[in-house]
Amino acid sequence: MKIAAIDIGSNAARLLINDVQEVNGKATFTKLNLLRIPLRLGMDVFNLGEIGPQRKEMFINSMKIFHQLMEIYHVEHYRACATSAMRDAKNGNQLIELAKKEANIDIEIISGDEEATLIYANHVEENLDKKSAYLYIDVGGGSTELTFYENGKMLYERSFNIGTIRLLQGLVTDDMWFEMKSEIKRNILSKNNVVAIGSGGNINKIFSLSKTKDGKAMAASALKKYYKTMKEMSVLERMSFYQIREDRADVLVPALQIFNNVMQWADIHQIFVPKISVADGLVKNIYTNLKTK
DSSP states (O other), X not given: OEEEEEEEOSSOXXXXXXXXXXXXXXXXXXXXXXXXXXXXXXXXXXXXXXXXXXXXXXXXXXXXXXXXXXXXXXXXXXXXXXXXXXXXXXXXXXXXXXXXXXXXXXEEEOOHHHHHHHXXXXXXXXXXXXXXXXXXXXXXXXXXXXXXXXXXXXXXXXXXXXXXXXXXXXXXOHHHHHXXXXXXXXXXXXXXXXXXXXXSXXXXXXXXXXXXXXXXXXXXXXXXXXXXXHHTSOHHHHHHHHTOOHHHHTTHHHHHHHHHHHHHHTTOOEEEOOOOOHHHHHHHHHHHHHHHO
């Protein structure tokens, strides 16, 4: 069965196509294609309140490409979701209607809490130490989603309008940081060791740069070290030194700032980076819903 997920974020839009097969009663998810287009919708929305003409055209063209790819792969089921930037855009609904008309893609705008739930749908913690509690941290361009899990139960879930694009544009106030800190101090509590599970393109890149082995946790001290080093470099210097694209080089520092703050406030010393995303959660959500019909 071919299932696709479209995640339209504040920094980039992604199309993930998976082949899902059942083997001995257990579903296996094989990635067939993953396409990322750096639309950076948040650059318009968080400053102007809406998506401007140039990014509007890029968005529609991207949706047309996504639709063509889904046809090429004979995708049977898909779900397309838009998050923080589209939630805040005054013309968000207009663009969704346009995507339906011109690209034949149905897009839904989801809440920050549902975004957090989709990350949690990956259930990475099931393969980790059962004695620990886990905090999922998903850092995007427009928001950060936190989901706290212990003993098989989700205990806390919250979306904060603190993201990499908002930080780049100076739109995150001290009050917003204070609210996040207070929420974490009040809700991320456990007698057991609390470990982070990080998701998003930025933490994936840091994990890759760190040369940490897959399946192993990365130390919080490593994130602090990368933040201190990269903060002193220009975007061009980061691009050259780490061999990364401009649309990754500029958001790495604000992403590290968010991860460091969250982990410090939650007293977390290790983070697993299993390379999961909202798109992965969407595919699993579609499959689960199909199975329960």
